[in-house]
Amino acid sequence: MRRGIRIALTRPDFFVGEAQRIASLLRGGMFDLVHLRKPEATEDDLCRLIGDIPEDCRGRLVLHDGHQLCARYGLHGIHLNRRHPVPPAGHTGSISRSCHSLDEVIRWKPACNYVLLSPVFDSISKADYHSGFTEDELMAASRQGIIDCKVIALGGVTEERMAQVLRWGFGGGAMLGAVWNEKQP
Numbered sequence: 588m589r590r591g592i593r594i595a596l597t598r599p600d601f602f603v604g605e606a607q608r609i610a611s612l613l614r615g616g617m618f619d620l621v622h623l624r625k626p627e628a629t630e631d632d633l634c635r636l637i638g639d640i641p642e643d644c645r646g647r648l649v650l651h652d653g654h655q656l657c658a659r660y661g662l663h664g665i666h667l668n669r670r671h672p673v674p675p676a677g678h679t680g681s682i683s684r685s686c687h688s689l690d691e692v693i694r695w696k697p698a699c700n701y702v703l704l705s706p707v708f709d710s711i712s713k714a715d716y717h718s719g720f721t722e723d724e725l726m727a728a729s730r731q732g733i734i735d736c737k738v739i740a741l742g743g744v745t746e747e748r749m750a751q752v753l754r755w756g757f758g759g760g761a762m763l764g765a766v767w768n769e770k771q772p
Contacts, residue, residue: 591749592701592759594649594739595766596622601632606639612766613644617746622666622683622761624651637662649683664700683739687719689728692738701737703761707752708743718742722755729756 664681736758
């Protein structure tokens with residue numbers, strides 16, 4: 588069975604040792620990309636974090652905020668969301684986007700390298716944030732080509748659930764709670 592892409596999303600807060608932990612996630616081979624999701628961060632905050640991440644790992648980072656820093660640091664790309672719905676002028680890196688419905692996937696997938704669809708399972712990191720899709724809906728969307736290799740499952744995804752994610756036709760899974768709620772990923 589194929590492995591599928593694996594993406595880790597950071598916690599929204601900063602913590603001591605975070606840059607080293609991000610580097611170990613990437614260097615350990617479990618994750619292909621790390622999304623830096625820091626909605627309350629200033630540009631200086633993001634610069635400090637990125638600056639502390641070893642240069643050999645930066646090409647596998649995606650910014651949810653501070654998109655203008657992507658080119659400066661040679662990052663993989665940017666992630667569009669409700670706060671930042673449009674890429675900056677001249678952006679040449681990867682573009683991903685958050686989607687919370689199959690209609691959004693249909694709308695945004697053609698304009699992106701990949702999209703994150705959530706919540707596929709009940710969230711680990713957000714209490715009372717439950718799956719937005721039934722298994723039948725996901726299978727039907729896969730048969731129709733809505734879910735494919737450009738759609739990454741998010742929300743309650745764990746390594747144990749990756750086989751199911753891939754059976755549903757997703758290109759891989761993105762994890763937040765499964766990464767940061769563990770003592771060691």
